[in-house]
Amino acid sequence: EVQLVESGGGLVQPGGSLRLSCAASGFTFSSYWMSWVRQAPGKGLEWVANIKQDGSEKYYVDSVKGRFTISRDNAKNSLYLQMNTLRAEDTAVYYCARGYSGYDNWGQGTLVTVSS
């Protein structure tokens, strides 16, 4: 069974940093593109970042370019999102998702709240 389990969310002050993790199991992690998708409270879904199987290609939504970094460790079956210079508008549930542009498996999400 495919499982994606996010962790690392919490309350952080504006300008602060947070690192999200996603532990993958039940499939060959190194064979898949992986992504982060977020959902602000009461709002729709927003793609945040994608990373290729070997980490050689990474893509970001404009609003997080230069602030967020997606990475992966295939030996640990883990996906990461380093978030710096956080803003109030980054407040959202962050989902880890498997896939390139169609996401067939999602984690349960981790809540990031940016507030003073």
Added chain:
Amino acid sequence: QSALTQPPSASGSPGQSVTISCTGTSSDVGGYNYVSWYQQHPGKAPKLMIYEVSKRPSGVPDRFSGSKSGNTASLTVSGLQAEDEADYYCSSYGGSNNFVVFGGGTKLTVL
């Protein structure tokens, strides 16, 4: 990056069919056959219902179907059931500068 346009709400009675539209541009929906649809119940993670415009993942009932014409994709739910009541989101590949774009979501109500 602009979101794809979906109607905010749709509704139908049990057993009826309902179609939800998703309008983009030639740079996303119209340019690629990589449109996906997701179902999301309150407090839950999204679930993939349709990928590559019209393909259904295993386990998704064939009451759900997808199509595309020009810059507009559509999701049709036939034989509506109470459990179909949820939010539905479309997404499309948008090229390397706008990798994935989502629609704003449609709340489907089963009357």
